[in-house]
Amino acid sequence: MRVTPTLVSGLIAGLFLLSSVTPSPAAAAEMPEIEKRDWSFDGIFGSFDRTAQQRGYQVYNELCSGCHGLRLLTYRNLAALGYDEDDIKAFAAEYEVTDGPDEEGEMYQREALPSDHFVSPFANTNAARAANNGALPPDLSLIVKARKNGADYIYALLTGYGDTPDGRELPDGMYYNAAFPGHQIAMPQPLDDDAVEYADGTPATVNQMASDLTTFLAWTASPEMEARKLLGLKVMLFLLVFTAMLAAIKRKVWSRLH
Amino acid sequence: MSTHPVVKWIDERLPVFTFLNHELRDYPTPRNLNYWWNFGSIAGIVLVVLIGTGVMLAMQYTPHVNYAFDSVERIMRDVNYGWLLRYLHSNGVSMFFIAVYIHLFRGLYFGSYKSPREILWAMGVIILLLMMATAFMGYVLPWGQMSFWGATVITNLFSAIPLVGEEIVNWLWGGYSIGNPTLTRFYALHYLFPFLIFAVVFLHLVALHTVKSNNPLGIDATGPQDTIPFHPYYTAKDFFGFGVFFLVYLGFVFYAPDFFGEPDNYIPANPLATPPHIVPEWYFLPFYAILRAVPDIEVFGFVLITAKLAGVILMFGSILILFFLPWLDFSKVRSSRFRPIFKQFFWIFFADCLLLGWVGANPPEGFFVILGRIGTAFYFAYFIVIIPLIAYFEKPRPLPESISAEVLGGKEGGKS
Amino acid sequence: MTVKAQDAGSGGDDETRRDFLLLTTSIVGTAGVALSTWPFIDSMNPAADVLALSTTEVDLSSVEVGQSITVVWRGTPVFVRHRTEQEITAARAVDISTLRDPVPDEDREIKPEWLVLVGICPHLGCIPLGQKSGQPRGQWGGWFCPCHGSQFDTSGRIRKGPSPTNLVVPPYKFTDETSILIG
Numbered sequence: 001m002r003v004t005p006t007l008v009s010g011l012i013a014g015l016f017l018l019s020s021v022t023p024s025p026a027a028a029a030e031m032p033e034i035e036k037r038d039w040s041f042d043g044i045f046g047s048f049d050r051t052a053q054q055r056g057y058q059v060y061n062e063l064c065s066g067c068h069g070l071r072l073l074t075y076r077n078l079a080a081l082g083y084d085e086d087d088i089k090a091f092a093a094e095y096e097v098t099d100g101p102d103e104e105g106e107m108y109q110r111e112a113l114p115s116d117h118f119v120s121p122f123a124n125t126n127a128a129r130a131a132n133n134g135a136l137p138p139d140l141s142l143i144v145k146a147r148k149n150g151a152d153y154i155y156a157l158l159t160g161y162g163d164t165p166d167g168r169e170l171p172d173g174m175y176y177n178a179a180f181p182g183h184q185i186a187m188p189q190p191l192d193d194d195a196v197e198y199a200d201g202t203p204a205t206v207n208q209m210a211s212d213l214t215t216f217l218a219w220t221a222s223p224e225m226e227a228r229k230l231l232g233l234k235v236m237l238f239l240l241v242f243t244a245m246l247a248a249i250k251r252k253v254w255s256r257l258h
Numbered sequence: 259m260s261t262h263p264v265v266k267w268i269d270e271r272l273p274v275f276t277f278l279n280h281e282l283r284d285y286p287t288p289r290n291l292n293y294w295w296n297f298g299s300i301a302g303i304v305l306v307v308l309i310g311t312g313v314m315l316a317m318q319y320t321p322h323v324n325y326a327f328d329s330v331e332r333i334m335r336d337v338n339y340g341w342l343l344r345y346l347h348s349n350g351v352s353m354f355f356i357a358v359y360i361h362l363f364r365g366l367y368f369g370s371y372k373s374p375r376e377i378l379w380a381m382g383v384i385i386l387l388l389m390m391a392t393a394f395m396g397y398v399l400p401w402g403q404m405s406f407w408g409a410t411v412i413t414n415l416f417s418a419i420p421l422v423g424e425e426i427v428n429w430l431w432g433g434y435s436i437g438n439p440t441l442t443r444f445y446a447l448h449y450l451f452p453f454l455i456f457a458v459v460f461l462h463l464v465a466l467h468t469v470k471s472n473n474p475l476g477i478d479a480t481g482p483q484d485t486i487p488f489h490p491y492y493t494a495k496d497f498f499g500f501g502v503f504f505l506v507y508l509g510f511v512f513y514a515p516d517f518f519g520e521p522d523n524y525i526p527a528n529p530l531a532t533p534p535h536i537v538p539e540w541y542f543l544p545f546y547a548i549l550r551a552v553p554d555i556e557v558f559g560f561v562l563i564t565a566k567l568a569g570v571i572l573m574f575g576s577i578l579i580l581f582f583l584p585w586l587d588f589s590k591v592r593s594s595r596f597r598p599i600f601k602q603f604f605w606i607f608f609a610d611c612l613l614l615g616w617v618g619a620n621p622p623e624g625f626f627v628i629l630g631r632i633g634t635a636f637y638f639a640y641f642i643v644i645i646p647l648i649a650y651f652e653k654p655r656p657l658p659e660s661i662s663a664e665v666l667g668g669k670e671g672g673k674s
Numbered sequence: 675m676t677v678k679a680q681d682a683g684s685g686g687d688d689e690t691r692r693d694f695l696l697l698t699t700s701i702v703g704t705a706g707v708a709l710s711t712w713p714f715i716d717s718m719n720p721a722a723d724v725l726a727l728s729t730t731e732v733d734l735s736s737v738e739v740g741q742s743i744t745v746v747w748r749g750t751p752v753f754v755r756h757r758t759e760q761e762i763t764a765a766r767a768v769d770i771s772t773l774r775d776p777v778p779d780e781d782r783e784i785k786p787e788w789l790v791l792v793g794i795c796p797h798l799g800c801i802p803l804g805q806k807s808g809q810p811r812g813q814w815g816g817w818f819c820p821c822h823g824s825q826f827d828t829s830g831r832i833r834k835g836p837s838p839t840n841l842v843v844p845p846y847k848f849t850d851e852t853s854i855l856i857g
Contacts, residue, residue: 236512247498
């Protein structure tokens with residue numbers, strides 16, 4: 001059998017597929033199965049659902065921002081969610097940032113501007129740990145890209161709370177979560193039915209809030225995604241046509257030989 | 259064109275046009291090269307893209323432990339097309355290694371390392387070593403968890419060197435652990451090395467043009483009937499190859515830009531928290547497996563060579579052994595097409611490399627340990643034992659008369 | 675059969691078709707290469723965070739008559755002076771033709787009592803004195819550049835010294851009665 005590039009490419013592709021299906025045995029004990037979900041931002045034509053993003057932002061603000069920062073985002077980035085300049089200015093002004101030093105050499109507080117980064121709830125990681133029994137609530141700007149299985153995992157985590165299975169002892173301050181590796185997490189369940197009243201009237205079930213929040217966080221991690229996929233479409237179409245032309249030239253040139 | 263007065267004026271003073279004509283137009287190339295021969299030029303063009311995107315990224319990156327991670331995120335979020343430059347660069351590295359590994363395996367299969375191409379081959383191995391150093395240092399720059407801890411693990415290996423190990427490591431680090439001095443020096447060297455690669459690629463091409471290209475039959479061209487001019491045949495074929503390659507490359511860039519990456523590297527480096535599984539980038543995995551495969555080498559209960567030192571020696575040895583291949587494989591026949599036994603073992607070796615890669619991706623526990631040891635043992639046995647034995651005992655198939663006889667004789671009729 | 679580069683095309687219809695294909699492919703390819711240079715070039719343009727800081731809002735309500743404040747706009751100092759009646763009169767009483775850089779005072783501000791100027795001397799880039807009380811303002815009561823002695827009047831115009839032109843008026847507008855947006 002002749003080994004052609006097609007054969008080997010197929011082999012390699014097959015291996016990649018295999019690697020995504022076979023779990024690594026040693027890790028399987030602590031890595032729970034994460035259910036694959038359909039997200040509006042999946043796939044070649046994926047996009048962020050604006051209304052879901054806005055609801056997710058509301059959930060973040062009301063339920064998460066007390067412990068989790070979003071420091072890589074600036075308030076002006078919210079324009080991508082559809083908010084206008086005045087809304088954003090007003091929203092930023094609710095927060096205070098440290099600026100300075102002033103003429104006397106003192107640091108001072110001022111209202112946040114749209115150009116400022118989101119103000120984190122704690123001044124530094126030590127303060128965060130001190131306020132949370134030694135646990136560090138991670139900044140959420142990149143969380144969807146910083147975890148294996150990304151958005152699926154975040155959703156599974158948010159909806160994975162439940163009664164501790166029989167026979168399992170959890171240390172004080174830990175909670176059972178079906179999705180978290182090791183199954184014990186220091187964060188208590190953050191979402192409860194109707195914990196938030198959605199402006200658009202959507203019922204705020206735990207699953208709904210988890211889905212909206214995950215959509216919002218997928219955007220904070222990859223704000224360039226829609227522009228990326230749009231440019232990608234143009235580039236790939238161009239390349240397909242152009243490569244076909246190059247193929248035609250190659251064939252024409254080589255037909256000269258005998 | 260060649261008689262245009264301006265061209266003539268320049269060429270009389272600096273023979274660029276004569277040079278280009280000779281090396282890129284008239285250069286006699288075997289007429290039977292297949293698509294496995296496209297990967298050299300593909301590697302070349304990826305190198306150019308990496309240098310181009312790298313320089314643009316360097317304009318926006320801050321090489322300081324307090325700012326590095328955030329400067330990369332600024333590139334991704336605020337710099338116009340910053341996300342594109344970053345993803346072109348990170349995925350370009352993976353494409354570069356894919357192209358170079360295929361290019362290398364092509365060389366193994368068709369005996370491109372044999373006389374008179376020993377130095378051509380050696381230049382290639384040097385390029386591979388420089389690539390690995392460059393990629394290793396580049397991965398540290400975003401200062402994520404994997405950047406920091408991968409660098410810690412690999413630089414710590416040098417402490418295995420007897421007597422001076424500790425001092426060497428502190429010298430590498432510029433301190434007592436990976437820190438800001440390490441980051442800044444890696445940045446300087448990461449910017450420098452690609453230009454060294456460029457220089458060795460130039461030498462690689464000079465060597466190639468001196469001994470001329472090998473071909474799938476592994477037999478020398480006997481005259482002009484066996485070769486065709488590089489232009490337009492291989493320029494056209496190479497451009498087509500670029501098209502297909504860029505489709506794959508940009509497919510990743512636009513639609514799966516983090517496919518080759520590690521989620522942990524989106525967490526800022528924390529010297530006080532080790533990630534549960536430290537894994538290098540995929541192109542280092544087989545070497546990572548070899549590194550971890552060896553236990554302490556004991557003689558009468560006394561540790562002669564620590565597992566760490568043995569692992570380091572074997573890891574570097576696994577690449578350095580490639581230099582000796584032209585002498586380990588002393589068979590006069592080049593191409594696996596006429597070497598049935600060699601061909602079989604080649605494929606087993608290829609599978610072994612994939613196996614080692616898979617072992618490297620997993621924690622060194624359970625049956626991965628034994629797999630790693632078998633894989634490593636076979637890897638070295640292949641070069642040191644199997645290849646010389648095959649060269650001695652194998653009866654190769656009869657070689658064709660000539661390239662043109664084979665190509666025009668209808669066997670491969672017009673197939674490219 | 676020997677094949678030379680020049681021979682790699684023989685006559686007739688085929689060649690015309692291939693030339694056309696070659697021509698269109700070359701054009702498309704060149705266009706593609708040209709388009710792909712744009713991200714590289716554009717990445718050097720001011721990034722989103724720099725653009726976000728390209729305007730500065732200034733609240734004028736606490737600036738008393740006769741007082742000057744200095745704000746930062748695009749990384750450079752901007753002088754905002756709440757002019758007194760005398761300063762305005764003095765600025766307008768000048769015979770324009772005697773000025774090195776002749777501009778009537780009326781053209782240099784939106785409201786006569788508010789003067790907004792980039793605080794960089796057009797000569798060689800030093801920051802002129804005159805913003806704080808006690809600092810020299812030069813004989814025309816405006817600003818005095820300590821580096822080479824340029825003196826500016828109460829309209830920020832060059833009167834004496836090496837500066838070839840007046841202090842620059844940056845683009846600004848009043849967003850309401852007591853606030854301006856510079857840039």
